[in-house]
Amino acid sequence: MKIAALQMVSSCSLPDNLARARALIAAAAEAGARLVALPENFAFMGRDDRDKLGLAEPFGDGPAQAMLSEAARQHGLWVVGGSIAVATDDPERVGNTTLVYDPQGECVARYDKIHLFCFDDVTAQGARRYDEALVLRAGETPTAFEMSVDGQAWRVGLSICYDLRFPELYRRLMTPPCDLILVPSAFTYTTGRVHWELLLRARAVENQCYVMAPAQGGVHENGRRTWGHSLIADAWGEVIASHDEGEAVVVADLDRDHLAQVRQRLPALSHRRLV
Template identity: 65%
Template sequence: MKIAALQMVSSPDVSHNLARAAALVAQAAARGAELVALPEYFCLMGRRDTDKLALAERPGDGPLQDALAALARKHGLWLIGGTLPLQVPGDPDHATNSCLVWSPEGRQVARYDKIHLFRFDDGERRYDEAATLCAGPATPVAFEAHSRAGESFRIGLSICYDLRFPELYRALMHPPCDLLVVPAAFTYPTGQAHWELLLRARAVENQCHVLAPAQGGTHENGRRTWGHSLIADPWGEVLAMQAEGEAVVMAGLNLARAAEVRQQLPALTHRRI
């Protein structure tokens, strides 16, 4: 099954971002992708952290969710909607950073709320997601996707900063996933240091493919994200990558390759903890 990571440079203009997302999904579909993933905050890179709160939708009801469902249905593919903000009942000052998944029929099949909230301060750049976000429940989320050829794939969800917490991915391996998805908006300094290193490590230690769609470039709000959206195989080999700018990053999700790696080096069966 062909899979695609969509790299974006999202802006404070929601309509523009939706149009660019739709164009990239269409490009991926035209190239034969059956599963497509958008990056974190595909819908908005605001001028202020609080901008996302005005955009937050009720679960299952809102223009962003409707647009993504329609895209999945139009192109007949599995669509992992990067992340978008969802309302927290009784707390207008916070939202969840949520990854929603739609089937080729446009039906929502999974929701994962980001568990680990990013905080960073190097004296020049400061970020604290907890100021506007509520962490999701510490429950791993995976779903089953089916290719047009009839193959089934178990796909585990995570978001950006989750990448630094390998215990989440270990928990997703009961039973083992075939693909781990990591939509992200990594900062430039942290991405330059750790992005590819951590993604390849997650692929190697869990012996499965990794799909990582990212924000990649300089945004209108002045923030620069690392990009380097990539797809890695179960041996940690990078199959495709785009450094910066809008892109459709594609490769094949190969069950036989994962089976070969797990047979030759059965590390998953050797776990003791």
């Protein structure tokens, strides 16, 4: 099965971002992808985190959700909407939410980011603190979904960005084992250059599955610089496709025989003693 990680440099304009996302989905479909995934915050990168509050969509309605559904149906593929702001019952908090659409345009899975990023940046110019929990409500439920392509079933685990640092989440997703884990992200440049590939390859190795990480990658309208380097790693931890910065469609093939060979040669999943 061919899959595609869509890299973006999202702006402060919702309509522009949705148009760019739709174009990248179309390009991935043209390349033969059957599953495509957008990055975290693909629809909007505001100047301030609180800008998300005014653009939060009710679950099941809104321009970002409509675009995802229409694109999935138009191209007949599975679309994973990285993350968007979804309204909660707290007007001061939104969910950072991944939504998955099947080829008929139906929303078949929802995951709300569990681990919220907090970072203290101390420099010669002073200290700066960034805390997602000031605007986001953390999710609670690990989520995976089943998809079928050409008669083959695939189990896909969901996570978002900072979740990557918490291996216990991925262990929860491996009962039963996932064939693919998705990590849509907007990793900072500072942390991305040292930890991004290292952590993604580790998650692939320890869980013996493919990992696809579509990312924000470049200098955004709000001045923020994200690391990019969207990649797809195989179950042996090898990076089989990647792109550094700027918009991109990163394509690779999933090989079920490769998964079986890795798990047969080194059956680490069956050797677990602590679950």
